[in-house]
Amino acid sequence: xxxxxxxxxxxxxxxxxxxxxxxxxxxxxxxxxxxxxxxxxxxxxxxxxxxxxxxxxxxxxxxxxxxxxxxxxxxxxxxxxxxxxxxxxxxxxxxxxxxxxxxxxxxxxxxxxxxxxxxxxxxxxxxxxxxxxxxxxxxxxxxxxxxxxxxxxxxxxxxxxxxxxxxxxxxxxxxxxxxxxxxxxxxxx
Amino acid sequence: xxxxxxxxxxxxxxxxxxxxxxxxxxxxxxxxxxxxxxxxxxxxxxxxxxxxxxxxxxxxxxxxxxxxxxxxxxxxxxxxxxxxxxxxxxxxxxxxxxxxxxxxxxxxxxxxxxxxxxxxxxxxxxxxxxxxxxxxxxxxxxxxxxxxxxxxxxxxxxxxxxxxxxxxxxxxxxxxxxxxxxxxxxxxxxxxxxxxxxxxxxxxxxxxxxxxxxxxxxxxxxxxxxxxxxxxxxxxxxxxxxxxxxxxxxxxxxxxxxxxxxxxxxxxxxxxxxxxxxxxxxxxxxxxxxxxxxxxxxxxxxxxxxxxxxxxxxxxxxxxxxxxxxxxxxxxxxxxxxxxxxxxxxxxxxxxxxxxxxxxxxxxxxxxxxxxxxx
Numbered sequence: 001x002x003x004x005x006x007x008x009x010x011x012x013x014x015x016x017x018x019x020x021x022x023x024x025x026x027x028x029x030x031x032x033x034x035x036x037x038x039x040x041x042x043x044x045x046x047x048x049x050x051x052x053x054x055x056x057x058x059x060x061x062x063x064x065x066x067x068x069x070x071x072x073x074x075x076x077x078x079x080x081x082x083x084x085x086x087x088x089x090x091x092x093x094x095x096x097x098x099x100x101x102x103x104x105x106x107x108x109x110x111x112x113x114x115x116x117x118x119x120x121x122x123x124x125x126x127x128x129x130x131x132x133x134x135x136x137x138x139x140x141x142x143x144x145x146x147x148x149x150x151x152x153x154x155x156x157x158x159x160x161x162x163x164x165x166x167x168x169x170x171x172x173x174x175x176x177x178x179x180x181x182x183x184x185x186x187x188x189x
Numbered sequence: 190x191x192x193x194x195x196x197x198x199x200x201x202x203x204x205x206x207x208x209x210x211x212x213x214x215x216x217x218x219x220x221x222x223x224x225x226x227x228x229x230x231x232x233x234x235x236x237x238x239x240x241x242x243x244x245x246x247x248x249x250x251x252x253x254x255x256x257x258x259x260x261x262x263x264x265x266x267x268x269x270x271x272x273x274x275x276x277x278x279x280x281x282x283x284x285x286x287x288x289x290x291x292x293x294x295x296x297x298x299x300x301x302x303x304x305x306x307x308x309x310x311x312x313x314x315x316x317x318x319x320x321x322x323x324x325x326x327x328x329x330x331x332x333x334x335x336x337x338x339x340x341x342x343x344x345x346x347x348x349x350x351x352x353x354x355x356x357x358x359x360x361x362x363x364x365x366x367x368x369x370x371x372x373x374x375x376x377x378x379x380x381x382x383x384x385x386x387x388x389x390x391x392x393x394x395x396x397x398x399x400x401x402x403x404x405x406x407x408x409x410x411x412x413x414x415x416x417x418x419x420x421x422x423x424x425x426x427x428x429x430x431x432x433x434x435x436x437x438x439x440x441x442x443x444x445x446x447x448x449x450x451x452x453x454x455x456x457x458x459x460x461x462x463x464x465x466x467x468x469x470x471x472x473x474x475x476x477x478x479x480x481x482x483x484x485x486x487x488x489x490x491x492x493x494x495x496x497x498x499x500x501x502x503x504x505x506x507x508x509x510x511x512x513x514x515x516x517x518x519x520x521x522x523x524x525x526x527x528x529x530x531x532x533x534x535x536x537x538x539x540x541x542x543x544x545x546x547x548x549x550x551x552x553x554x555x556x557x558x559x560x561x562x563x564x
Contacts, residue, residue, distance in 0.1 A: 053257075053260055054253050054256060054257055054260075055257050055260055055261070081237060081241070081249075081253060082241060082246065082249060082250075082253075136261075136264055137257070137260075137261050137264075141257055141261060142261065144254070144257075144258065145257070145258045145261035145262060148258045149258070149262055149269075172272075173265055173268050173269045173272045174261060174262065174265045174269065175265065175268075176264075177264070177265075177268075
């Protein structure tokens with residue numbers, strides 16, 4: 001009996017472990033499609049580690065339906081080491097910007113649950129193709145690092161950073177490669 | 190020169206590039222490793238905490254920016270290293286390949302030049318051999334005919350006057366042969382000059398005065414500059430050069446087309462012998478002469494002194510212009526010269542530490558430039 005109990009527990013654990021991660025949920029009101037991303041994205045090891053760094057973790061959101069061309073929105077999260085708060089910035093559809101300071105990871109997770117306007121659809125329901133790309137740093141930080149590296153390599157100077165072949169070489173090498181990429185097809189209603 | 194196969198060259202380039210890639214791999218790894226050592230990051234993190242405690246926000250942000258940069262480079266480290274290695278190795282291989290191509294092209298050009306030089310040398314030897322054969326055969330054939338005639342005349346008891354005329358003809362042909370060998374000998378025995386400081390304008394003026402009537406129809410012109418110009422020359426050899434140039438011009442005036450000079454260089458002997466021989470040879474050319482002039486001009490250029498000899502002949506044909514100083518290059522008829530004069534003249538001047546060059550030529554005339562060392 002004990003053996004069977006252990007076996008059953010193991011099976012349940014395996015099922016739990018193998019269970020698919022929940023997708024985002026999408027709602028529609030007045031043709032605006034709003035999406036809530038699941039928490040597990042922020043809990044992912046690579047993302048968590050990145051959120052703890054002082055770099056701006058960037059979440060690029062691309063949404064489209066069969067009839068509507070893709071729309072882009074973005075979430076940026078940076079942990080401010082001085083104030084020890086999360087500085088978040090959300091740029092929704094139509095370049096509506098929302099900025100906040102969040103004191104803890106819990107607050108961040110809570111804020112993460114607030115819906116984000118990603119697309120406008122003039123229909124009662126729509127199937128949404130959603131893509132989320134997580135980048136380890138922002139474009140501004142990328143540019144700053146490129147310039148610094150070109151100077152550190154002895155190629156450029158304070159007055160004139162590296163250009164030409166070497167500049168292009170460094171420019172195309174220092175690029176944010178995604179930590180993770182998610183794709184979903186979800187129903188919005 | 191042995192030609193290296195292209196496959197071997199490519200193999201060498203590939204090998205060198207691989208070795209270079211290995212070296213640059215190590216260098217770039219070390220370079221990136223120094224900047225991205227974990228201790229550096231840890232030290233910076235500790236420094237951030239210190240700045241925060243000290244409430245030094247400016248320094249804190251500066252360090253934080255540096256930390257961010259290190260983190261970003263760390264994230265791109267492998268790609269960056271690969272890129273640096275690839276680009277440097279490609280540039281190295283391209284440079285090496287370019288160098289090999291240049292070397293290979295130069296090798297081919299060198300081979301081609303050697304082939305051409307050999308062909309030219311062979312052609313010169315052929316020309317010289319042909320000319321020697323002609324120069325000897327013509328007077329020999331004439332002398333043989335005259336001897337035959339002499340035998341007949343003696344046998345038939347011809348008058349002494351006629352026999353004397355026939356024997357004179359034989360001697361004339363033998364003289365022609367002697368003249369040929371003398372010319373040839375003079376080319377072989379051009380001695381080393383005994384250089385002494387001489388006033389050039391005086392040497393040229395004396396030459397013009399002495400040889401004023403040496404070439405019928407060729408007027409020698411020279412206006413001595415006020416300032417004396419001392420040059421290092423061997424006076425006798427130098428006069429031979431001037432005489433060669435004048436003889437050349439005289440011939441050119443006769444034909445209205447300059448021809449390489451007939452070497453009028455006697456075998457070494459006293460000055461009178463030289464002049465006698467010179468005028469004797471010149472007599473043969475008088476018929477070719479017409480009116481013209483040879484003008485000498487002195488020009489100083491630092492330590493060098495130029496003496497330009499300009500005639501009013503018909504210029505030098507394009508076909509022989511590049512090889513005008515080569516021996517046996519001549520357009521003269523058989524018996525009129527071997528084409529050694531300019532070669533001898535240039536040899537003399539090179540031995541002087543100077544040179545002889547063709548300064549200009551056109552249908553209106555030709556200028557040769559004599560370059561000498563100032564004393």
